[in-house]
Amino acid sequence: MAARGRSRHRERSPAERRRRCTGGRDPRQRRLGDARLRAAASDRRGNRRAGDRLHRARRRPQPSRRQGRAGPVPRARRRPEPRWKPRWRLTAIVPRGLAALGNAAVAAERELPDHRREVQFAEIAALPSYLFAVAVGPFELVDAGRLGDGHIPARLAVAAGDGKRAALALRELPRIVDALERYIAAPLPLAKLDLVAVPEFFGAMENPGLITFQTGVLVGGRDFTRIAAHELAHQWFGNAVTPAWWDALWLSEAFASWLGDRVTGSLTTRIPALAHRGRLAALEADDRIDAEALIHPVATSGEVEPAFDAILYDKGAAVLAMFERFVGRDTFQAAVRSYLATYTGRSVTTRQFLDALGAAARPAVAEALASNLRYAGTPAVELSLRCGAAPALVASARDRVAVPVCVRFPAASGGAATQCVLAGSATVHPLPAATGCPAWLIGNDGGLGYYRTVWRGPVRLAPLALLSPDEQLARADDVAFAVRRGELAAAEALTELAAFAALREPHATLAALEIAGAIDAMVGDPVRPAWTSWLAGQLGHRMTRDALLAPPRSVAEYIARAQIVELVRGEIDPDVVAEARARIDRLGDVAGDPARLRIAAARDAGALFERLVRAAATVRTGQARDQALEALGDFPAPLAPRVVDVLLDARFPTDRVWPAVATMLARGETRSAAWRALHARFARVLAALPPARARDALEALAGLCDPGARAELAADAAPVVPAAGDARRTLDRTLAVIDRCVARRAMVGDIAAALAAVPRASGL
Ligand SMILES: [Zn+2]
Structure with missing residues (x-):
C-alpha cells in the first residue's frame, strides 16, 4: 500500500480513511445495476471455499476485495493470514457495457441470454486473499504497451474521457519497470498489468496484475512516479515473496518504500527538502510516547491496521538505506537479489532476509540490522x-x-x-x-x-557551509530532537538556529525552521511575544512582500514560506497582510488560496472571519463549505471563542468544524486561546462531536505542554469521558504526553534569558 508522508496519500487511521473515503464522491457516479462475482479459493489439497456475492457497479469503478481463506484458522480472526496462498478461480457476470478486470487475464467470455456478459478469468495458482482484487466499471482502457523483459501487456483503466490526461503515467510506467528489473535482475513477475483509477480511495494498492490508484494519482499524474514505483516494487516485495505474518510487514512496506524511493531518485530530480520529509516523519513517529519497533508482535486483527504507519514506511526505508550505504550498493544488491531469487513464490520471516544479508556482507551486519528492527525509537x-x-x-x-x-x-x-x-x-x-x-x-x-x-x-x-543540504537537514533534526527531548539548552539551540538562518540558503532556512518548530513547542505564553519577535528578526529576509506573496521559486522556498506563516504569522508586516487581503477582496474568493488567506487572516479582527462563516453557510458544494470551515482555524487567537461558537452552530456539521479547532491547537500563537475557548464549553463540545472526532479532539490536546491546562483538562474530562474504552485510553495517553512535555520543557531551561543572550540577526 502507498501510505507515506503527510499530504502524500497517507491514511493515518482507519477512521480517517473512512472520512476520506466519504469526502470525494465523483458527481459522475451513479448506480448502473448489479454485477455478480463467483470466486473460489482452494488449497493445494483441493479443499475449497467458494461464494457468490453481489457487487454494486457504480458509474465509476469500485474495487472489491474478497477476503476468503483456506487452511487452518488464522490467529487473527476476520483477517486473512498472508502466508496462505490459495488457488483462485473467478467468474464475473456484468451488465452490458461494463468491463471486468481481475488479477489474472480474461480466459473466456460470453453473452448470456439476458445480454449480460459472463467473464471467466484465468486461474491464479497462488495468491494471498488480501491481494485478491476485482474492478468492474465503464472503463476507458488505454493501451500502455508492453513492459520490461517479459514484454507483459499493460493497460490503464480510467473513467471515460480521462485517458488523455494520463500521459505522465504512460510515459513513466515503462521507465519504472525497467529500473526495477535492472536492480533486481529479474522480470516483473506478472502475466499482465492493469493500472486502475479509483475515485474513492486512500492512495494505491499493489494487487498483482491489478494495481489500484486514487484517480488523481493516475489521471493528472500527481506524484505518480513515486507511488507507482512503490506499488511496482511490491510485485516482488510482498507479492512474490510474502511475509508469513503481519509482524513482518516491513518485509513488504519498508522494502517497497526504500526501493521505490531509490528508483524514483534515479528517474527524477532529487529534491533534498522532499526526501527529508520521510526522515522527519520517521523521527516524529519514533518520538511518540507509544512508538513501536519495526518488528513488534501483532496478535489481533485490531493491531494490523495501526501497524501501517510512518515507522513501517519511512523509518523502514531509512533503516534499509542506512545499511545499504554501510555495506555498499553492490553487496546490498547481492543480498536483495539472492533473497528474492531464493524465496519467490514463498512466505518468509525476517530471518530469511537477515541470512541473505549476513551471507552477502557478514553476520555481524545482519545482527546489527536485527537490533535496529527490534528497537523502538531513534537510536x-x-x-x-x-x-x-x-x-x-x-x-x-x-x-x-x-x-x-x-x-x-x-x-x-x-x-x-x-x-x-x-x-x-x-x-x-x-x-x-x-x-x-x-x-x-x-x-x-x-x-x-x-x-x-x-x-x-x-x-x-x-562549519555549516561545509554541509550538503541533506547534512544540514540531518543536523537540524539532531538539534530539534535534542530540544524536544530536553537534552539541549535553549541558548545552544537558538545559536544553531541563528547560524542556519544567517546562511540564507533555502535548505539552511528549512533547517533553521525545523529547530524553530521544536523550540516553539516549548515556549510558554509569557515568553511568546519575545520569541516570535526574535524569530522574525532571524528570518527577516524571508518575510518580505516578495518572499511571502510572489510565487515560490523552488520546493524548498514553498515549504519554508508555509512554515514561516505558521510560526510567526503575527509578525508579518501589516502592508503585506493588507496586500494579501486586497487580493482576496479583488478576486472575491475567500477560501480559494489557503496560503494567501493565512497571511490575510494574520491581523483580522473578525470581518474576514465572519465573511468565511457566511460563505460556509451559503456555498453549494460540501467541499467548498468544508474548505471555508477549516480555514477558520487560521485566524488570530482572539477569534478562538468564535470558532467554538461555529462548532456548536447547528447550521454546520460539528466534525467539519473540528479541523479548525485542531489547527488552532496545533499552532503556538493560538494554542492557549483555543484551549481556553474549549475549556469554557468542554462537555458541550465533546458531546456534540461524533465519537471518532471526540477521540481526535482528546488527541489534539496533547500539544498543551502546560501544567495548568493539564489540570483543567483532567478535571473537565473526568465527568464526560467514560472510565474505560478508546476515549479513556486516548485521554490517558494525552495526559502522559503533556506530562512528558512539561518535564522536558523544564530541562530546556529559561528561553527568555536565552533570547536576550543570543543576538538578533542584523536584519535585512
Ligand atoms: Zn506499500
Missing part, C-alpha cells in the same frame, strides 16, 4: 574524538543497538575523508586518513544514517 549515537599520536573516533550507541555510523573529516591528503564504522557500546575506531586531530567532524555523512548524533567532550562540529 542515539554518542561521538567524541580521541586525539593523541593516532586520532580515533569513539562511537557509542545507546541501548545496545548496533548502528552503522559514517563520518567525514579533513583528510591528510587534502579534501575530506569518509569512514563508516559499526558503533556498538563504546567502540574506538582509528581514523587513519586524518592528520593529527581533525579540525572538524561531520557525524552523519550525507545525512543517510537513521540515528541521532550526540556530541561528547570538546565538540568539533563542521
